[in-house]
Amino acid sequence: MQSDKFDSNKEQKSLRRIDGAYVLSEIVSVLYFDKGILYTIKELLFRPGKNVHTFIHTDRNRLVKPLIFLMICSLIYALAEQFLKFEEGYVQAGGFGDSTVNHIFSWIQGNYGYSNIMMSLFIALWVKLFFKKYDYNIFEIIILLCFVMGIGMLIYTIVGVLESLTDWNVLAIGGIIGFIYTSWAIGQFFDGKKKINYLMSFIAYIMGMVTFYTAAILLGTLIDSYANNF
Numbered sequence: 001m002q003s004d005k006f007d008s009n010k011e012q013k014s015l016r017r018i019d020g021a022y023v024l025s026e027i028v029s030v031l032y033f034d035k036g037i038l039y040t041i042k043e044l045l046f047r048p049g050k051n052v053h054t055f056i057h058t059d060r061n062r063l064v065k066p067l068i069f070l071m072i073c074s075l076i077y078a079l080a081e082q083f084l085k086f087e088e089g090y091v092q093a094g095g096f097g098d099s100t101v102n103h104i105f106s107w108i109q110g111n112y113g114y115s116n117i118m119m120s121l122f123i124a125l126w127v128k129l130f131f132k133k134y135d136y137n138i139f140e141i142i143i144l145l146c147f148v149m150g151i152g153m154l155i156y157t158i159v160g161v162l163e164s165l166t167d168w169n170v171l172a173i174g175g176i177i178g179f180i181y182t183s184w185a186i187g188q189f190f191d192g193k194k195k196i197n198y199l200m201s202f203i204a205y206i207m208g209m210v211t212f213y214t215a216a217i218l219l220g221t222l223i224d225s226y227a228n229n230f
Contacts, residue, residue: 037072040064044151049188052144056136066146073150074114077157081112086160086171100227101220108216116153120145122215123208130200131190148185152178179205 040063043051055063063069080086108115124141136144159174182205187198 037064037069040069040147041151041154044147044185047188048148048151048185049190049192052147052185052189055147056140056143063147066143066150070117070120070146070150070153073153073157074117077112077153077160078114080157080161084161084164086164099220100223101217104216104220112156116149119209119212120149122212123149123205126204126207126211127186127201130204131197134190144186144189148182151185152182155181 043063051063055066064072120142124138124145127141127145128136128138131141155178156174159170159177162168163170163174179202183198183202186201186205187194190197190201192198
């Protein structure tokens with residue numbers, strides 16, 4: 001018992017005190033270029049298919065964990081949007097009157113970074129359907145989309161900041177760039193030598209978005225229908 005107490009005290013004394021320097025070092029450890037967030041961004045920008053394939057099959061230590069990566073990118077987008085208010089240019093809500101559907105769409109518009117995470121689940125189902133012959137399960141496809149859509153969020157953030165700080169109307173261009181990158185990255189993952197894969201990636205992405213918004217409309221309609229009946 002005395003030995004266990006001694007070991008516990010020794011372990012407690014060996015821990016570094018949490019102060020300003022500790023917090024700074026933790027932030028640096030997340031941002032550092034070797035196997036950190038910046039390294040992950042660089043690798044996913046230029047070789048997304050190869051790097052995600054490597055993450056799934058051989059080495060899961062080179063890149064930031066996929067869900068954490070998407071959450072960080074979505075947080076960066078949310079913080080930038082909160083300060084600069086550029087989100088309405090990407091997502092337009094309206095046309096449903098004072099209904100639950102309109103409230104749901106307003107939430108999506110105001111929280112596009114987080115709704116993008118939910119949208120990835122719908123896109124994953126279509127990617128699985130279009131690329132079923134490659135024998136990747138739904139969880140592996142979600143990992144792919146976490147990485148790819150994380151970069152997409154950073155693209156939307158950069159373009160949104162650029163429009164907010166200048167007089168250039170570039171949000172539409174940012175949306176197009178995001179679509180192109182996502183289609184390219186998914187197609188590259190599923191054998192980038194086949195051009196048809198890029199087209200299927202684009203269609204799967206569009207269908208995932210359409211399904212997501214359709215589900216939002218159906219949910220709002222069902223809630224209103226239930227409320228009206230009572």
